[in-house]
Amino acid sequence: MTTRFAPSPTGRLHLGHAYAALFAHRAARAAGGRFLLRIEDIDAGRCRQDFVDGIVADLAWLGLDWDGPVRRQSEHLDDYRAALGRLDGLGLLYPCFCTRSDILREVERAGAAPQGPDGPLYPGLCRGLTASERRDRAAAGEPFALRLDMARAAALAGRLTWIDGAAGEQVAEPGLFGDVVLARKDAPSSYHLAVTVDDALQGVTLVTRGTDLFAASHLHRLLQALLELPVPRWHHHRLLSDPSGRRLAKRDRAATLLSMREAGADPRAIISSLADDAA
Ligand code: GLU
Numbered sequence: 081m082t083t084r085f086a087p088s089p090t091g092r093l094h095l096g097h098a099y100a101a102l103f104a105h106r107a108a109r110a111a112g113g114r115f116l117l118r119i120e121d122i123d124a125g126r127c128r129q130d131f132v133d134g135i136v137a138d139l140a141w142l143g144l145d146w147d148g149p150v151r152r153q154s155e156h157l158d159d160y161r162a163a164l165g166r167l168d169g170l171g172l173l174y175p176c177f178c179t180r181s182d183i184l185r186e187v188e189r190a191g192a193a194p195q196g197p198d199g200p201l202y203p204g205l206c207r208g209l210t211a212s213e214r215r216d217r218a219a220a221g222e223p224f225a226l227r228l229d230m231a232r233a234a235a236l237a238g239r240l241t242w243i244d245g246a247a248g249e250q251v252a253e254p255g256l257f258g259d260v261v262l263a264r265k266d267a268p269s270s271y272h273l274a275v276t277v278d279d280a281l282q283g284v285t286l287v288t289r290g291t292d293l294f295a296a297s298h299l300h301r302l303l304q305a306l307l308e309l310p311v312p313r314w315h316h317h318r319l320l321s322d323p324s325g326r327r328l329a330k331r332d333r334a335a336t337l338l339s340m341r342e343a344g345a346d347p348r349a350i351i352s353s354l355a356d357d358a359a
Contacts, residue, residue: 081107081108081111081112081113081114081285081286082108082113082114082115082116082282082283082284082285082286083104083105083107083108083113083114083115083116083284083285083286083287083288084104084115084116084117084118084279084282084284084287085097085100085101085104085105085115085116085117085118085139085144085146086117086118086119086120086275086278086289087100087101087119087120087135088119088120088121088123088126088127089119089120089121089127089128089129089131089132089134089135090123090126090127090128090131091131092131092134092138092336092337092338093134093135093138093336093337093338094328094329094335094336094337095320095328095335095337095340095350095354096290096319096320096327096328096335097138097337098138098142098337098350098351098354099317099320099354100288100289100290100317101139101142101144102142102144102351102354102355103288103315103317104286104288105144105146106355107286107288107315108286113285114147114148115144115145115146115147116146116147116148116151116282116284117135117139117146117150117151118150118151118152118153118278118282119132119135119150119151119152119153120153120271120274120275121152121153121154122153122154122160122267122268122269122270122271122274123267124154124267125266127154132152134338136150138337138338138341141337141341141347142337142347142350142351143347143348143351151278151282153269153274153278156278156281157268157269159277159278159281160263160268160269160273160274160277161268161269163269163273163276163277163303163307164226164262164263164269164273166306166307167228167233167262167306167307168226170236170306171229171232172228172229172232172233172236172306173226173227173228173229173262174206174207174209174214174226174227174229174259175206175209175214175217175218175224175225175226175227176202176205176206176224176225176226176227176259176261177206177217177222177223177224178202178205178206182205183200183202183203183205186203186205187200187203190203194258196256196257196258196260197256197257197295197296198257198260201257201258201259202227202258202259202260202261204259206224206227207227207229207259223265223266224265225261225263225264225265226261226262226263227259227260227261227262228259228260228262229259230254230255230257230258230259230260231255233254233302233306234254234255234302236306237254237302237305237306239251239252240252240254240301240302240305241301242297242298242301242311242313242314243313243314244294244297244313244314244315244316245286245313245314245315246315246316246317247294247316250297250298252298252301252302253298254298254299254301254302256295256298256299257272257295257298257299260272260299271296272296272299272300272303273303275296275300276300276303276304276307276309277307277309279300279312280304280307280309280310284312285312285313286312286313286314286315287300287312287313287314287315288314288315288316288317289314289316289317290316290317290318290319291316291317291318291319292319292327293316294316297314297316322335337350
């Protein structure tokens with residue numbers, strides 16, 4: 081078995097990350113398998129080297145050791161380009177020149193937009209552009225994202241299932257995401273594409289992460305089918321909350337592992353307080 085912890089270096093890790101890392105670490109170690117660390121730093125505008133250093137230091141402080149080299153997404157952009165090329169070859173991508181306000185305006189005009197897990201579904205403005213319109217606008221230097229033509233992709237893939245260790249067998253519902261962005265205007269890959277490609281390339285066989293990303297797995301399952309990638313198992317685990325019941329987030333400074341370390345906390349006590357239901 082191979083698991084991974086895949087944080088984005090956009091802030092210091094907090095107790096919720098420690099739980100996610102511990103969950104993946106325990107699952108791998110219990111099976112005599114491998115636990116990998118991946119830095120999800122595709123979003124150059126939000127990621128920082130000092131947060132990467134912080135992740136490494138925090139995991140070391142907690143005593144969670146990983147196997148092999150750390151994969152940094154920003155060093156593997158060709159892998160995501162290759163996956164995009166393959167999807168494009170299947171005729172499943174189209175360039176989208178819309179700005180956020182173009183989309184909002186269209187959503188308001190239409191009166192309602194169905195909500196997807198990442199926000200309102202794309203109303204399809206650029207789906208019907210002709211090949212020459214696409215070419216001309218790109219040649220004029222208009223920035224564009226690449227979207228997946230969900231109806232075609234889902235029809236090509238057919239019925240798909242996946243297994244979550246807690247929730248059981250799922251029938252994939254990637255259509256929840258509509259024509260999702262797979263390459264952003266400002267980044268060569270979206271989270272969804274990069275994570276799917278990486279989990280396959282790194283041989284991850286059990287994807288563990290919080291239930292906030294449960295819906296994403298419907299889409300990842302579709303991408304695996306389209307890209308002919310191996311299909312892992314998943315286990316979406318609970319999210320930690322603060323005493324008032326609010327989900328822990330990077331903005332909660334008090335809960336960072338750094339502030340706990342500076343306050344003299346014992347990492348072994350932290351691990352045992354989290355360990356009760358971590359696999
Ligand atoms: N990088 C994502 C995050 O920080 C996690 C990705 C995943 O586990 O699939 O939330």
